[in-house]
Amino acid sequence: GAVVSQHPSRVICKSGTSVKIECRSLDFQATTMFWYRQFPKQSLMLMATSNEGSKATYEQGVEKDKFLINHASLTLSTLTVTSAHPEDSSFYICSASFRDTDTQYFGPGTRLTVL
Amino acid sequence: DAKTTQPTSMDCAEGRAANLPCNHSTISGNEYVYWYRQIHSQGPQYIIHGLKNNETNEMASLIITEDRKSSTLILPHATLRDTAVYYCIVRGEFNQFYFGTGTSLTVIP
Numbered sequence A: 001g002a003v004v005s006q007h008p009s010r011v012i013c014k015s016g017t018s019v020k021i022e023c024r025s026l027d028f029q030a031t032t033m034f035w036y037r038q039f040p041k042q043s044l045m046l047m048a049t050s051n052e053g054s055k056a057t058y059e060q061g062v063e064k065d066k067f068l069i070n071h072a073s074l075t076l077s078t079l080t081v082t083s084a085h086p087e088d089s090s091f092y093i094c095s096a097s098f099r100d101t102d103t104q105y106f107g108p109g110t111r112l113t114v115l
Numbered sequence B: 001d002a003k004t005t006q007p008t009s010m011d012c013a014e015g016r017a018a019n020l021p022c023n024h025s026t027i028s029g030n031e032y033v034y035w036y037r038q039i040h041s042q043g044p045q046y047i048i049h050g051l052k053n054n055e056t057n058e059m060a061s062l063i064i065t066e067d068r069k070s071s072t073l074i075l076p077h078a079t080l081r082d083t084a085v086y087y088c089i090v091r092g093e094f095n096q097f098y099f100g101t102g103t104s105l106t107v108i109p
Helices: none
Strands: A004-007 A009-012 A020-027 A032-038 A043-052 A067-073 A077-083 A090-099 A110-114 B009-013 B020-024 B033-039 B043-048 B059-066 B070-075 B084-090 B103-108
Touching: A004 A090, A009 A020, A020 A032, A020 A110, A032 A077, A043 A067, A067 B043, A077 A090, A110 B009, B009 B020, B020 B084, B020 B103, B033 B059, B043 B059, B043 B070, B070 B084
Parallel strands: A009 A110, B009 B103
Antiparallel strands: A004 A020, A020 A077, A032 A043, A032 A090, A067 A077, A090 A110, B020 B070, B033 B043, B033 B084, B059 B070, B084 B103
16 A cells, blocks of 8 residues: 555656656545655755645745646646756655655656756 | 764675664654665655654564664664665654655675
8 A cells, every 4th residue: 555656757858848747646645745856876855745735835945936836636746847957857756645644655756857 | 954863874794684773862752753765766665663662564673762862773684675775754843854864774695
């Protein structure tokens, strides 16, 4: 149980384009989803927290207009990287938790490369 | 910011117990300690969590000191597949996880 998927697993795009990454909880209802970014040889950095049906809360230094997060249902959250640039190239990971528990279950990650 | 500190790296012989320490001296009374591990280029995998009692599951044991300021994750019989970065986490005010640098465990044949 507690499986989280991400799609796509890898994406390569041109500079200036937008990319959408999906995060799904497959066997539970995720009241809260989290988005992280991880650069090579670094730890995970929390970008934002989203609760179903409400606006995401972004961490300091993360541009909310550049990283659009939608959590429209209890099983799906999306992260859209708008006007992507090479410095946005990173490993993006989502996680999900359900009501009354703090345990987060992580997706397999999405490798974004911006050319 | 992460509320935990861990050694940067450790080695362990295959078949031996791996003991990974973590300091969380600012933990408050109702905060759990979580352990995850990340194998290269994958999402973190949940291992175990605890509040104040020792915990054990099929993957590992978690020993939390009585004052709760530190804990130790024990992998009883390390295998090569346990080579990973291990993260000890205490959640933030709104249930966020702030990852520290973790401990890179290398299991040696």
